[in-house]
Amino acid sequence: MIPYGRQDINQADIDAVIEVLQSDYLTQGPKVPEFETAVASYCFARYGVAVNSATSALHIACLALGIGQNDIVWTSPITFVASANCALYCGAEIDFVDVNPLSGNMCPDALAIKLEHAAQIGKLPKALIPVHLCGHSCDMVAISTLAKQYDIKLIEDASHAIGGCFQGHKMGSCHYSDITIFSFHPVKVITSAEGGMAITNDLELAEKMRLFRSHGISRDVVSMERPNEGAWYYEQHLLGFNYRMTDLQAALGLSQLARLDEFVATRNTLAGAYDKAFCHYPIVPVNPIEDSVSARHLYVIRLNDAQKRRQCFEHMRSKNIWVNVHYFPVHLQPYYLKQGFKEGDLPRAEAFYQQILTLPLYPSMTNIEQNSVIKTLLEVL
Ligand SMILES: *Cc1c(COP(=O)(O)O)cnc(C)c1O
Numbered sequence: 001m002i003p004y005g006r007q008d009i010n011q012a013d014i015d016a017v018i019e020v021l022q023s024d025y026l027t028q029g030p031k032v033p034e035f036e037t038a039v040a041s042y043c044f045a046r047y048g049v050a051v052n053s054a055t056s057a058l059h060i061a062c063l064a065l066g067i068g069q070n071d072i073v074w075t076s077p078i079t080f081v082a083s084a085n086c087a088l089y090c091g092a093e094i095d096f097v098d099v100n101p102l103s104g105n106m107c108p109d110a111l112a113i114k115l116e117h118a119a120q121i122g123k124l125p126k127a128l129i130p131v132h133l134c135g136h137s138c139d140m141v142a143i144s145t146l147a148k149q150y151d152i153k154l155i156e157d158a159s160h161a162i163g164g165c166f167q168g169h170k171m172g173s174c175h176y177s178d179i180t181i182f183s184f185h186p187v188k189v190i191t192s193a194e195g196g197m198a199i200t201n202d203l204e205l206a207e208k209m210r211l212f213r214s215h216g217i218s219r220d221v222v223s224m225e226r227p228n229e230g231a232w233y234y235e236q237h238l239l240g241f242n243y244r245m246t247d248l249q250a251a252l253g254l255s256q257l258a259r260l261d262e263f264v265a266t267r268n269t270l271a272g273a274y275d276k277a278f279c280h281y282p283i284v285p286v287n288p289i290e291d292s293v294s295a296r297h298l299y300v301i302r303l304n305d306a307q308k309r310r311q312c313f314e315h316m317r318s319k320n321i322w323v324n325v326h327y328f329p330v331h332l333q334p335y336y337l338k339q340g341f342k343e344g345d346l347p348r349a350e351a352f353y354q355q356i357l358t359l360p361l362y363p364s365m366t367n368i369e370q371n372s373v374i375k376t377l378l379e380v381l
Contacts, residue, residue, distance in 0.1 A: 043172030054183030054196035108142035135295035160297035192253035216240030
């Protein structure tokens with residue numbers, strides 16, 4: 001079976017985890033802060049807050065930005081459900097901005113029109129969550145300009161995108177945003193088994209996210225609200241969660257981070273080979289925006305119609321090539337339909353969904369595997 005994506009674990013990764021298993025701390029030890037510092041400095045950002053998933057990172061990012069009841073958050077409909085769910089966890093309302101028909105990323109023109117209308121009716125969002133689909137950067141210049149104009153907070157869901165950059169700014173630099181989120185799930189670009197991180201340049205946001213990550217508990221003597229009872233004493237300042245990453249995960253993440261640039265280079269080489277193989281066929285690769293480097297988490301193609309897409313999907317699956325579709329539009333999920341969304345709300349996202357197919361792409365993919373994917377796809381066309 002050729003999967004659409006898979007982790008790449010080497011002996012150094014294994015040794016790093018074993019070392020932690022034999023140490024004094026399985027969790028709340030030195031590896032988590034070491035991983036946070038390493039990711040933040042890789043991205044040229046100030047603070048990293050490691051958590052047990054990107055979903056948790058999205059949740060605490062929303063909470064740290066003060067999102068709650070009576071607030072509205074906008075994201076992209078072509079994403080994993082977590083990008084939208086985080087707003088609902090906070091009791092806020094969610095809405096979606098339609099996508100660019102070629103990239104599937106949040107469309108700045110659709111955003112501008114929706115903002116203008118929302119301003120007129122007094123329903124502006126408090127935060128925007130653009131998603132860098134496939135690892136391809138959104139047009140962050142246009143999106144952040146609009147966000148500033150309307151005084152809206154920006155969280156980048158860069159779950160697909162660590163290792164990439166846009167106009168010379170590393171993903172996670174938070175050059176355009178308040179907070180950037182990464183996922184380290186095994187199908188993503190680097191892994192810590194489960195895990196995620198929120199990156200920010202704002203100390204106050206970082207400290208709030210640290211509180212939300214661990215029960216809202218602080219041991220910081222300076223911020224005590226009551227008299228310090230002694231060295232055992234800690235205070236709970238808000239209602240937080242246990243979203244902590246373990247040291248085992250952080251050690252794996254650190255070891256993987258050392259291999260990130262190599263992974264991204266390999267992914268781009270494989271993507272280039274796909275592009276070349278398809279250039280004379282009615283297959284349109286979803287390509288990165290100009291002046292960017294994509295981390296290439298996913299290699300997605302567009303086929304001209306839904307029937308062709310289904311044929312390709314079924315033929316390839318029958319040959320044990322585990323193609324996939326990223327993503328079914330979030331607003332059409334039964335749960336979201338019950339919130340009042342309906343078919344036709346986001347026509348370009350719905351049309352994009354009908355055309356897309358995710359082909360296998362992972363660093364350890366061999367030429368033989370890739371050629372078999374290409375050959376099997378072209379058999380249908
Ligand atoms: C994978 C993913 C998430 C959630 O990541 P977890 O680490 O599994 O919680 C969120 N957003 C997007 C776009 C993703 O692809």
